Structures are given as C-alpha cells and as structure tokens.
Amino acid sequence: MMGAEPLIDFRAVSMEYQSTGGERTTVFRSLGLTINAGEFACVIGPSGCGKTTLLNMIAGFVAPTSGEVLFKGQPIREPGAERGCVFQEYSLFPWLTVEENVEFGLRCQGVPAGERRDLVERHLSLVGLANTRKKYPFELSGGMQQRVGIARALINNPAVLLMDEPFAALDAITRNTMQSELLSIWKATGTTVFYITHNIEEAVFLGTRAMVMSSPPAMIAHAVQIELPHPRERTTADFNAIYRELETALYSHIDPKLLRKS
Ligand SMILES: Nc1ncnc2c1ncn2[C@@H]1O[C@H](COP(=O)(O)OP(=O)(O)O)[C@@H](O)[C@H]1O
Ligand SMILES: [Mg+2]
Numbered sequence: 616m617m618g619a620e621p622l623i624d625f626r627a628v629s630m631e632y633q634s635t636g637g638e639r640t641t642v643f644r645s646l647g648l649t650i651n652a653g654e655f656a657c658v659i660g661p662s663g664c665g666k667t668t669l670l671n672m673i674a675g676f677v678a679p680t681s682g683e684v685l686f687k688g689q690p691i692r693e694p695g696a697e698r699g700c701v702f703q704e705y706s707l708f709p710w711l712t713v714e715e716n717v718e719f720g721l722r723c724q725g726v727p728a729g730e731r732r733d734l735v736e737r738h739l740s741l742v743g744l745a746n747t748r749k750k751y752p753f754e755l756s757g758g759m760q761q762r763v764g765i766a767r768a769l770i771n772n773p774a775v776l777l778m779d780e781p782f783a784a785l786d787a788i789t790r791n792t793m794q795s796e797l798l799s800i801w802k803a804t805g806t807t808v809f810y811i812t813h814n815i816e817e818a819v820f821l822g823t824r825a826m827v828m829s830s831p832p833a834m835i836a837h838a839v840q841i842e843l844p845h846p847r848e849r850t851t852a853d854f855n856a857i858y859r860e861l862e863t864a865l866y867s868h869i870d871p872k873l874l875r876k877s
Contacts (some may be wrong), residue, residue, distance in 0.1 A: 616679055620688055621649035622775060622807055623673055628682035642668050644832035645682065652774070655801055655808045658835075659861060660828030661869050666811045669828075670779050672807060674700050687774070696720055701769030703780040705760035707767075708751040714739065714748040717766045731861035738766040740801060758789040758795055765800065773809040783814070794820055796847050815865065819857050827861055830870035837864030 642665040742762035829836040
C-alpha cells in the first residue's frame with residue numbers, strides 16, 4: 616500500500632547495557648524493523664539475544680541508547696494502554712479476583728462501574744473464563760492465569776498485543792490449545808500481535824511473518840512471510856519447509872557461546 620505508515624517502526628536503534636562491573640553489552644546496533652497493523656509478527660531467537668529488550672522498547676519500559684522507536688509515527692516515551700503486554704510469568708495481582716485483575720486498567724482510567732462490568736464480561740467470555748470471575752489467581756491453572764493476562768491486556772482495546780514467550784511455561788497440550796485460542800482472539804479483535812518465542816514450531820503455527828534474531832549485536836537475520844491459511848496443520852510439507860528454513864537461519868546466526876550458556 617502506498618503511503619501506509621507502519622504501526623511500529625524501529626529506526627537505527629542501538630541498545631547498550633552497562634553492568635554494575637562497568638562492562639558494556641551491545642544488544643542492538645542500528646537495528647531497523649517495521650511492524651504493520653494487523654500482522655501477527657513472531658520473533659524467534661535464542662536466550663540472551665535481546666528479544667525481551669526488543670519488546671520492552673515497544674512497551675516503553677526501556678529506551679534505546681540511540682535511534683528511535685515510533686508507534687503510529689510518534690516516538691515511544693512511556694508505557695501506554697494502546698500497547699498491551701502479556702509476559703511469560705502470569706504477573707497477575709494475587710490479592711485481586713479474576714474480574715478485578717481484568718478491570719484494573721479501566722479502573723485506573725476512571726471508566727464507570729457499569730461500563731467496566733460489561734467490558735469485563737465480554738473479555739472474560741472472549742478468553743473462555745466467564746465462570747471464574749470470582750476466583751483468585753492461586754485457584755487457577757497456568758493456562759487459565761495466562762487467559763486472565765490476555766483479557767487484562769485486551770480490555771484496553773490495544774492497537775498491539777506484545778507477548779513475551781507467553782506460553783513457554785505451559786505444558787505442550789495446554790500450549791497448543793492456547794495457541795489456537797490466541798489465533799481466534801487475533802481474528803475476532805483485529806489487533807496486531809508482536810509475539811516473542813524461542814520455539815520455531817510456535818512461530819510457524821501462529822505468525823503471518825516470522826523473524827529470526829541473531830546473537831548480539833542482534834539483527835533480524837532472516838524473515839519469512841507465512842502465507843499458509845489458519846488453522847494450520849503442524850505436519851504438512853509446507854509447514855515443515857518453513858520450519859526447516861527458520862531452523863537453518865536460526866542455527867547459522869547463533870553465537871556458539873549462547874548455545875553453551877543455555
Ligand atoms: N537490565 C539489564 N542490565 C544489563 N544487561 C541486561 C539487562 N537486560 C538484559 N540484559 C542483557 O542483554 C542481553 C539481552 O537480554 P534479553 O533482552 O533479556 O534477551 P532474551 O529475552 O532474548 O533472552 C543479555 O545479554 C542480557 O544479559
Ligand atoms: Mg526474554
């Protein structure tokens with residue numbers, strides 16, 4: 616599309632951490648990356664390559680050392696409800712019930728109680744949790760806690776859902792179920808998803824684009840547009856061809872030092 620503005624735009628982004636011992640880690644050097652509205656963009660990379668740092672810059676939790684990250688054309692300066700986050704740890708408030716967790720953002724924004732109740736109901740149904748509204752996080756399975764986390768992010772009607780290995784701690788069966796449900800949610804809401812994983816299969820199952828990150832200073836070493844229609848079959852030749860392409864790219868861009876650490 617001519618003149619279409621990317622939703623998220625990394626422009627010559629460099630990111631350096633300085634440890635307390637004074638040594639510097641250059642995670643990114645002049646990284647460029649754009650995410651368009653409506654995409655389900657997956658980023659794959661080994662532990663320590665900078666995936667969380669990348670997501671944190673979009674979320675507005677950390678600022679690049681140089682360069683800028685634009686959201687709808689404006690530099691990101693702080694977190695915002697338009698960029699909803701879901702992390703690997705469930706990060707729910709343990710002292711609040713499911714519905715209180717989900718309505719937390721709305722309460723902060725001063726949305727009136729009646730409106731909050733409707734929105735909470737709609738979003739709990741969306742993630743299949745309509746009957747657990749009065750429960751506390753400790754009463755829920757890991758998968759259910761992640762559903763609460765997703766509902767809590769979605770209730771602010773975000774333009775993008777930022778997901779950092781959200782299903783990595785779940786057992787394989789629950790993970791597969793959650794992946795399918797996330798796809799339904801993505802279709803139903805039309806939100807953009809930026810999804811971080813170290814699992815190649817997950818990226819091929821979910822993404823409209825999968826990107827492989829190299830070891831630091833990290834670049835997008837390889838990207839594949841995935842045209843397979845959803846729902847996808849994990850065992851087809853097409854699926855496997857993309858899987859192998861990503862796997863080859865991943866292993867040819869991993870610093871052997873990172874492999875030894877993990
Ligand atoms: N707050 C921080 N201070 C210093 N170094 C950090 C900090 N956060 C991350 N790093 C370093 O930056 C690199 C990338 O980390 P991270 O973005 O968490 O990678 P990933 O999510 O891919 O595992 C790692 O070497 C990590 O040790
Ligand atoms: Mg991480």
